[in-house]
Amino acid sequence: MRKRRASAAAKAVGVDGMLITHLPDVRYLCGFTGSNAVLVLMGGRATLFTDGRYTIQARAEATGTKVVITRKGAVIAACEWMEAGGMKRCGFDSAHTTVASLETMRKAVSAKVRRGMFVAVGSIVAGLREVKDADEINLIRTAALVGCDLFDGMLTYLEAGLTETEVAATLEYAARLAGAEGMSFDTIVASGERSALPHGRATRAKLPKQGFVTLDFGVILDGYCSDMTRTVHLGKASPDERDVYDSVLEAQEAAVAAVAPGVTAGEVDEAARSVLRRVKLDKYFSHSTGHGVGLEIHEGPRLAAKQTQVLQQGMVITIEPGVYMPGRFGLRIEDMVLVTANGGEVLTPSVKAWVEL
Incomplete structure (x- = not known):
């Protein structure tokens, strides 16, 4: 229910999905409590990216969510995955995304999609919470x-x-x-x-x-x-x-x-x-x-x-x-x-x- 509401809110502001990086928002949407993770909402699906320390924990906690364990860094892996999946406009929370993090997100995707892919949509999940x-x-x-x-x-x-x-x-x-x-x-x-x-x-x-x-x-x-x-x-x-x-x-x-x-x-x-x-x-x-x-x-x-x-x-x-x-x-x-x-x-x-x- 929470993920559906967040996806609907993202669609309402004109984006294909969202990259959730604020850990309380991640926990709210899927239940994961670890210290390193991002969550992607895309195409009606939720996918959690985290590192090998949380292999067991993520699969136990992240209900109704696909789990991807990566060595690249959760944000980089998530951005590459979104581009491969065809996302064109990804919403992000500008209140909890630093300039450095946004630069990392942009560098993780190819130049052909970089210009218009990441869209500041405000604190949508925080509003739901x-x-x-x-x-x-x-x-x-x-x-x-x-x-x-x-x-x-x-x-x-x-x-x-x-x-x-x-x-x-x-x-x-x-x-x-x-x-x-x-x-x-x-x-x-x-x-x-x-x-x-x-x-x-x-x-x-x-x-x-x-x-x-x-x-x-x-x-x-x-x-x-x-x-x-x-x-x-x-x-x-x-x-x-x-x-x-x-x-x-x-x-x-x-x-x-x-x-x-x-x-x-x-x-x-x-x-x-x-x-x-x-x-x-x-x-x-x-x-x-x-x-x-x-x-x-x-x-x-x-x-x-x-x-x-x-x-x-x-x-x-x-x-x-x-x-x-x-x-x-x-x-x-x-x-x-x-x-x-x-x-x-x-x-x-x-x-x-x-x-x-």
Whole structure:
């Protein structure tokens, strides 16, 4: 079904087939999980090119797909095969094809077809991946719940004096024990003044006796990512810290409530931003409200100001407004949300209410 949809999309933009080089797209279309492969869609058929390391794996994983093991290099072998098969116009994803790769593709075919063979068609497969099927949703839901369990466990562990790297290592070790293949991205642990860094990856800095600790992390299960952020406070908070937290939580919940099929990504962003604007905190919200999640931690759609893409049932997105005050503190609250026929379903139900440890 996925390969048929991709082939139909290629035909709709006027190409004979596609050369798929982005590995998450390869996995999505045929199931192959190796680190070196390209997939050709041509004439209603799918052919995977990879090297000898993956002979057994490719034939086991690449369902409904012909497998070609080559010593030439997967891209070169695929291009030669396409020319021999009569392909005249091959679509490629310009977002994931470097200038050097395109040159390799062109050199792999003869001069008589080189000029018009390769056509940039945009990220067709990535667009298809934005709407998840039932199996994908179940995998993402499971990964998200593992993340929730990890956070709940961290609440019994966090204390002043631990280093941020100790916290990250403990969380990541627990993730592995829970069955995670790895983390979706470098774990963010940002405490005290460092909590004002939106992407404050863990350092040797020690958690303060009084101050915020932001944990932003995700796990990979069966190839699918989770992503969540929670911010807690160590010690007694100031009234200002509590007020800012309550405002971010209100903004986050307003954006979650705005999620529905037919709503634009920009409208969801505005639902969060308008709350912070009302309390004059919007200037401290320095990034977009969210993004899609799936086989990659950052997928479409992008939830940002003036984005006109319409949400569709089956999309999985993040809602993650934050406030970051340099030299003082920062915080973020993030959920994964499934777009359903009835609105948004939160996939990360861990506590978001104020937590003071």
